[in-house]
Amino acid sequence: MTSVPAEYGLILAALLFAIGLAGVLARRNIIFILLSIEIMLNAAGLAFISAGSKWGQADGQVMFIFILVMAAAEVSVGLAIVLQLFHRIRTVNSDEANTMRG
Amino acid sequence: MMTFFYISAAVALISSVLAISRSNAVHALLYAIVSLLSVALIFFMLGAPFAAALEVVIYAGAIMVLFVFVIMMISSGPGSTQQERRWMNFRLWIGPSVLSAVLIIELFAVMSPPPEPMSAKPIIESKQVGIALMGPYMLGVELSSLLLTAGLVGAYHLGKRKDDAAQTEDVTIHD
Numbered sequence: 001m002t003s004v005p006a007e008y009g010l011i012l013a014a015l016l017f018a019i020g021l022a023g024v025l026a027r028r029n030i031i032f033i034l035l036s037i038e039i040m041l042n043a044a045g046l047a048f049i050s051a052g053s054k055w056g057q058a059d060g061q062v063m064f065i066f067i068l069v070m071a072a073a074e075v076s077v078g079l080a081i082v083l084q085l086f087h088r089i090r091t092v093n094s095d096e097a098n099t100m101r102g
Numbered sequence: 103m104m105t106f107f108y109i110s111a112a113v114a115l116i117s118s119v120l121a122i123s124r125s126n127a128v129h130a131l132l133y134a135i136v137s138l139l140s141v142a143l144i145f146f147m148l149g150a151p152f153a154a155a156l157e158v159v160i161y162a163g164a165i166m167v168l169f170v171f172v173i174m175m176i177s178s179g180p181g182s183t184q185q186e187r188r189w190m191n192f193r194l195w196i197g198p199s200v201l202s203a204v205l206i207i208e209l210f211a212v213m214s215p216p217p218e219p220m221s222a223k224p225i226i227e228s229k230q231v232g233i234a235l236m237g238p239y240m241l242g243v244e245l246s247s248l249l250l251t252a253g254l255v256g257a258y259h260l261g262k263r264k265d266d267a268a269q270t271e272d273v274t275i276h277d
Contacts, residue, residue: 004107023122053148058230069246073253080260
């Protein structure tokens, strides 16, 4: 039974990252934008795990844990901002949020 | 092993594309969870079972629950019961269910042979990860605890109702 080469994992990570980037660029609903960012962060974690698996070191998983921590902090603040925005302008369309006030 | 990798990679790509292209947020969330689960299976095949468990517990569990909370808070209102009924329609659940069924069949297939043949790729246990975390990456652990504290304080501050702020604003205007 042959094992999975790390290059394939990296290719898959690149494809997933491209999908997430397309979601960030194409969608205007803020919740979808945050979801696409999650997909991109997940792809970055997959790249780290693939590299760590290629070299047989634990560093890849350590970096994945750091990415996980960052994603958790980012999504909690981001969703709090989404709720605040929804209370103010009653929509989650990011094009509507085009005014700034001190 | 390569066949399993191809299957879960295909499931990950399909569910990610569907997750960013659905118009309904709850459907997109379901597909995103399937995408995370398939990536967790790929982690397992790459010899990182600890990362796979973390992916399921934190990403597919905790972070997606936050998304569900926010979607439910935003869409609560008079029409929400009607919307709930529409979401409970089984036809909408077929796609994620089929993809998850593929994944769980594949998980059993991957785990059914004894783990000896899988050790062509060295499995990095959680013990090694913990030793690396508490050894050379100690500063990173401290920094991530600071980051989580900052996220907690920021989310608390942003999530606070603005009624108090509006009242103080009124007071200053009347003064």
